Structure formats: C-alpha cells, structure tokens
Amino acid sequence: MLMMGAVGLAIARIRDLFAVSMLSGIFSLIGAAAYVVLDAVDVAFTEAAVGAGISTVLMLGTLALTTRKEKMGGGKSKSTAAFLVVAVTGAVLVYGTFDMPRYGDKIAAIHHHVVPRYIEKSGEEVGMPNIVTSVLASYRGYDTLGEVFVIFTAATGVLAILGRARRRREDEEADEGRSGTKEIAS
Amino acid sequence: MMHRKVVLRVVSKFLIPPILLFALYVQFHGDFGPGGGFQAGVIFGSGFILYAILFGVDMAKRVLPPWSTRLLLVVGVLTYGLTGVAGLLLGGNYLDYNVLAHDPLHGQHYGILIVELGVGITVAAAMITIFNVFAGQTGGD
Amino acid sequence: MQGIVDAFQPLYDLWLSFEAFMVGPASPGLLGYWIVIGLMMTGFYIVIAHDNLVKKIVGLNVFQVSVFLFYILMAKVSGGTAPILAEGISVYSNPLPHVLILTAIVVGVATTALGLALVVRIRNAYNTIEDDEILAVEEEEDR
Structure with missing residues (x-):
C-alpha cells in the first residue's frame, strides 16, 4: 500500500x-x-x-x-493554494480516523447487523460456498440490478456522445467512394 | 503497419481462445471460487478488445458487428430484469429465486446462474461497445 | 509449483511484518486509514491543481481507488479468511463491503469511459483539453 x-x-x-x-x-x-x-x-x-x-x-x-x-504551467500560486486546501482536508480526515475502529477489529460495528446472517445462513439458504456471490446476486439483488443499469446507461451515454460523430465520418467516407476501408481490412 | 506485428498476432491467436474459455469458467464457477458475472464480462470483453487491437477494428466488427453488441447490452439487462419478473409471476417477490424451482435451494442456484449470466453479458457488451466507439473515432489504425 | 510459492515467501513475510506493525502496539492501528487518506488527498490534489482534463479523470480514479481500499480495510477481520465457505474455518472477512466494491469497480470503469468520451467530444469542439484554454475560447465566443 x-x-x-x-x-x-x-x-x-x-x-x-x-x-x-x-x-x-x-x-x-x-x-x-x-x-x-x-x-x-x-x-x-x-x-x-x-x-x-x-x-x-x-x-x-x-x-x-x-x-x-x-x-x-498552471501557475505557482494555484498549486500552492491547492496544496493548502488538500493539506487542511487531509488533516481533518486524519483527525476523524481517531474514532475509527482499529484495523482488523472483530467487534467493529460494520461486522454486526446483517453480516453474521450472511456468513452463517447463506450456506443453508442459498447453498453456495462463495458468500460474495450469494450476497451479490441473491440478498442484494436489487443493488446489483441497479449497478447493471448504471453500466448499461454509461455504455448508452458513450454511444450517444461519440457514436454519432463516427457515423457522420463514415458517411463522408462513403461519399468519397469507399476508399480506405479495404486496406485497413487487409 | 500490420505486417510488422506477426509475432504478436500469432501469439494472440493462441491466447484469445484460452482467454474466452477462462471468462466462461469464471462466469460459471463464480458460485464456488472467486469470480462471477462482472469479472467474466470484463475478461470476455478484453479478449475481444485484444483481437480488435491486433487485427484492426474492422476485422473485429466483422466478427461481432456493432448492432449485435448493442443488442447484447439490452439482452443482458433484460435477462436480469425478467428473472425478477419470473419470480413475481410464480408467486414470489421481485428477484425472489426460491420459487423458480420446486426446491428453494435449486431455485436460488438457477436464479443466481441466470442473473450472473445477465450481468456478464451486459458488462462484456458494454466494454466492447465502449471500445468500438473509441477506436472507431480514429478509423482503426 | 512449490518453488514458485517459496519465491514469494519473503514478500509475504514483509507483508506480515507490516500487518503486525499495523495492529501492534507500536502503531495505533490506524496506519491503513492514513495511507488511504494520503492517496485520497493525492487524487484530490490532481483534480483541483491540474488543468488537463485527462489528468483530472486519472485523479478521480486515484480518489476512487482510495475509497475502495478504505472499504476493504474496514472489511478485514484479524485471523479471518476470504469469504468462501469451507470446512473447519469459522472466521471470515466481512463479505458485504466486498460486494459493494466489486460492483463499484466495474461501474467505475464504465463511468470513466463516459468521462473520457466527454473529453474526446470536448476536444472535437474546442480543439484543446486544457481547462483554462477552453474557458478562453468560451470568452472569445461570448464577445
């Protein structure tokens, strides 16, 4: 690290x-x-x-x-100001860590609530050795569905932003009598 | 330019089938070891991207035309969504796999398998689509 | 096969001593968080101090990875193993953050691709990817 x-x-x-x-x-x-x-x-x-x-x-x-x-370039004053902002934010965050559970702590709050059930019961309820997979697809199915939709939307967005420009260029190439496509393909 | 990459092209011809096979292994072995739809989709996508880099985007588009990846993108999302609807129709909650088979455990197995497949298809198709769009900009050189 | 495993032994020992230091009495057990904060601030600095848009996206990625690392650090349980059920093991790491981060990584790359697509589009429109030059072109057009 x-x-x-x-x-x-x-x-x-x-x-x-x-x-x-x-x-x-x-x-x-x-x-x-x-x-x-x-x-x-x-x-x-x-x-x-x-x-x-x-x-x-x-x-x-x-x-x-x-x-x-x-x-x-970018200016000396700008990078100094940025460094100051970053240093102050970092100091605040380090101060915040003093209340965090220690590394590898077994009794940290994050390890309670629903997690013991995932670990103890998923073998019987889902029947899969990999707990991550059973939580991902079964217990937290809605979450994953949302993530899949985000990926879908991102791909659609990329297509919307750049796909159109490319098609226009292809049309221009077609107007020029379809030169160039053959040599690339070989 | 293309004829200078003979070694790379020959080696990649050996590499791409194992990469795709490994992606399928990761996809369907995700229940037992590390792996699952997300990883498998990315690996599958990178197999195709490797092909596109070495043989040109136009060749890659001949293998997997742009409309097919866009269709797969939709098919993947719908596979996931409709699995939930199937649970709904069979009398359970949305995305409740217990009702998909007579035995709740088997239902969970089928459900997770299908859902992971949907995730894998979506991710792979998204990666290939995004790469195709980026590479198509330069004209595939 | 064993030879390959043995070859990584010194590296693993190095990690074990680092881990012992992280939990041990010599440090307050917060060292991992501080490294995460260092990374996060590096990413933050890149985002606000650089004008280049590609560089900004790389900075956002660094920031993102630091958050991922933070979650995984919290999920770690001393003496636990990877959350794959096996005979004779009772202590596992917390699987829930793993699930969240696993999906977040793939979503992260998809959104990064979206950002890069925007950068390419900006370059097509303004012929530059430097923030201040884009602003200059904007002012030029407004006049």
Whole structure:
C-alpha cells in the first residue's frame, strides 16, 4: 500500500500523459495485490481485470484522439493554494480516523447487523460456498440490478456522445467512394 | 503497419481462445471460487478488445458487428430484469429465486446462474461497445 | 509449483511484518486509514491543481481507488479468511463491503469511459483539453 502511495505521487508529478496512463495501470495492479492480502479475492480479481486491462486501453484510446502531453504551467500560486486546501482536508480526515475502529477489529460495528446472517445462513439458504456471490446476486439483488443499469446507461451515454460523430465520418467516407476501408481490412 | 506485428498476432491467436474459455469458467464457477458475472464480462470483453487491437477494428466488427453488441447490452439487462419478473409471476417477490424451482435451494442456484449470466453479458457488451466507439473515432489504425 | 510459492515467501513475510506493525502496539492501528487518506488527498490534489482534463479523470480514479481500499480495510477481520465457505474455518472477512466494491469497480470503469468520451467530444469542439484554454475560447465566443 505504501507502493500505491508512491505511484500516486508519481501520477501527480509526471506530465507525460502516456506515462500517466501506464502508471495508473500499475497502480490498479498493486491495488489488486493489496486486496488479496486483505482477503478480498473477488475484488482483487475484478480490479486486476478492469484496472490493468480495460481502463488502460481506454485511456490510451483517448490519448490517441487528443494529445499526449500535458501543457506546462498552471501557475505557482494555484498549486500552492491547492496544496493548502488538500493539506487542511487531509488533516481533518486524519483527525476523524481517531474514532475509527482499529484495523482488523472483530467487534467493529460494520461486522454486526446483517453480516453474521450472511456468513452463517447463506450456506443453508442459498447453498453456495462463495458468500460474495450469494450476497451479490441473491440478498442484494436489487443493488446489483441497479449497478447493471448504471453500466448499461454509461455504455448508452458513450454511444450517444461519440457514436454519432463516427457515423457522420463514415458517411463522408462513403461519399468519397469507399476508399480506405479495404486496406485497413487487409 | 500490420505486417510488422506477426509475432504478436500469432501469439494472440493462441491466447484469445484460452482467454474466452477462462471468462466462461469464471462466469460459471463464480458460485464456488472467486469470480462471477462482472469479472467474466470484463475478461470476455478484453479478449475481444485484444483481437480488435491486433487485427484492426474492422476485422473485429466483422466478427461481432456493432448492432449485435448493442443488442447484447439490452439482452443482458433484460435477462436480469425478467428473472425478477419470473419470480413475481410464480408467486414470489421481485428477484425472489426460491420459487423458480420446486426446491428453494435449486431455485436460488438457477436464479443466481441466470442473473450472473445477465450481468456478464451486459458488462462484456458494454466494454466492447465502449471500445468500438473509441477506436472507431480514429478509423482503426 | 512449490518453488514458485517459496519465491514469494519473503514478500509475504514483509507483508506480515507490516500487518503486525499495523495492529501492534507500536502503531495505533490506524496506519491503513492514513495511507488511504494520503492517496485520497493525492487524487484530490490532481483534480483541483491540474488543468488537463485527462489528468483530472486519472485523479478521480486515484480518489476512487482510495475509497475502495478504505472499504476493504474496514472489511478485514484479524485471523479471518476470504469469504468462501469451507470446512473447519469459522472466521471470515466481512463479505458485504466486498460486494459493494466489486460492483463499484466495474461501474467505475464504465463511468470513466463516459468521462473520457466527454473529453474526446470536448476536444472535437474546442480543439484543446486544457481547462483554462477552453474557458478562453468560451470568452472569445461570448464577445
């Protein structure tokens, strides 16, 4: 996790966006390792598949369509002000952690309420060894349905924002007598 | 440009079938080990994205045309939603799987399997659609 | 196979000593939260101090990952294992945050894609992805 911090700082400093997107891939991969040691195997699996694969590809795709370099400058005063805001917020949050349950605490509030039932009964009620799956799909089915709809909406949104521009370009290509499509396909 | 990537293309030809197979394994083995619809969808999507990167978006679109991924996107969401409706029609609550089979445990199994399948289809289709849109912008070079 | 496992042993020992430090008497047991806060503030800084829109989205991602890590840290139970039922194990980590974060990661990538799509669209319209230059173009058009 300390390594994650180091990579995060590097992301903040480096201005070459290509390096930044690569670093964000590395960042997710280290994150996945951290999830494994914190016993969240399902989450680690997802993070490794998503962060190191898809999001890096998307990031690079965007860079290909825009620019690779971040503009220099931004002003010394602006970054100092930003640093001050961040430092104050961070200090407040650190102050807040003193009331948090300690790491690995068994009697923390989060481990009570519905969770003991998930752990004790899901074997009989759902009959699946993986508690995460039974909570995901059965006990918390509505939640997951909502998440699926969010993904659906995001994909639809991307189509609405960018799909149209592409179609216009394809039409232009068609007007020019369908040049160019053949050589790409070969 | 394309002829210089011979090694990558040959290796990826070996890699893509195992990736897709692994995605299916993750999909249907999610009940027992780590895995499930979300992960499987992402892995399945990345298999296709790898293909699209190495062979060009146009080739990938010939394998899986854009209308089909959009259709799959809808099919996935509807699979999830209609499973809930099926529970409703069979006399249970919305998304109540106990009534899907004679035995509540089997009902839960079927329900989770179908719902996870819906999630997987949606996620895979969403990833492929998003990538296609992004890559289609540059004309697939 | 055993050789591969053994090769990771030093790394695992390193983690165990780190974990012992996190729960042990030498630290107040809040070290994980502080690392999370450090990450979160890094992301926050990137978002407010940089003008580049792609960089801002990367900053949001860093912020997001720090929140994920926070949830997973809270879910950890000392001496527990991954929440997969098995014979002879009675202490499991809390599965509920795992479920929430699992879905949030995939939703996060979908929304990131939406943000990047907006960036591409902005670039098509303004021919730049720097925040201040976009504002300059806007003022130019207003005049």
